Amino acid sequence: MAKELRPAILLLLLLTLILGVAYPLGMTGLAQLLFPYQANGSLILGKNGTVIGSELIGQNFASEKYFHGRPSVTTGTDAQGNSVAEPYNAANSLGSQLGPTAKALIDRVTADSATLKAENPSTPVPVDLVTTSASGFDPDITPAAALFQVPRVAKARGLSEDRVRQLVQDNIEGRFLGLVGEPHVNVLKLNMALDGLGG
Template sequence: MLSQFRAAATLLVAFTLLLGLAYPLAMTAVAGLVFPGEASGSLVSLNGEAVGSRLIGQSFTTDRYLHPRPSAAGTTGYDASASSGTNLGPTSAKLAARLEADGAALKATTGAKLLPADAITTSGSGLDPDISPAFAALQAPGIAKARGLPLAQVERAIAGATAGRTIGVLGEPRVNVLAANLALDALSPASAPGAAPAPGTPTAANTAPAG
């Protein structure tokens, strides 16, 4: 009995050290060498300072910037420490009221008759870094007006931040909001007098959508 216990304990300790310590450390080291950007969080830097991540959305609230889709993460939206959706289903009156109000406001602002779904709906994580090309195109005229830029320049900045389907078949084309806004700032810096804060700088708080 004692010999069996000793063998079992030895195997437990050995595999704990091997699979619980050595293997994770080795994989972390390999990932850092082979994929340094991804291993460090896919951070985006500006002038040597991290301003965000390509994988985690953040809020932009001024007319000079491309806005992400609504977020229910945290009390103000895009709270990376409180990733979540609203858990409201298609029969929810609260969700329907929020979608109707947000849709009407966006239509009044843009003059659009039809809206892309992601213009008023939240994602499951509340931290989606991308929006659809259709939603980005809807915002482009307003951004051009706010920045005093030709619409074509704004559209080129958005196109430069647009990715197609992964390996040509997975997912949908998407626009990375942070990348597009950094490109817009390169055309018309946010540091100009009276301009909005640069990406990564906290902006006026939003109230997280109810649905």
């Protein structure tokens, strides 16, 4: 019996060392060497060098003076253990579990659309301002969604719409290698650039 177990145990230990220790350490070292920014979380630093967020995780900007990201349905837990809405909770990635015919979803999208339409009645409401992403904390919005918010942000900051619109244009990121993905705007970077304008 021991004769049959010995090779199995040795193989288990060998594979554990290779796949559980050497491979992860090798990949971590390679990632740090080749892609240090991405390997460390794509962190965005403020003026004083402190981390203010990540390019990969959206943040909840509620003030009228800032551009808003996509709605987030992530949740958290209150002191009594109840599930509560906690937008952009990076510890709880999830999308809405509501199907396209769910009354709660239809009601929320209808209400959000009406609120946004009142904010900017001359422009159609971009779909990504009323629908959630699969992760629950998408950091990007479409250029149309950013441009839709220009009048509100310009008014709240006392800036000209043209100046804010140009800021959005300057922050549009194109397709990767000109082929992959869609043009998008990172909301955190845009809001940082907006703070740089003042107002």
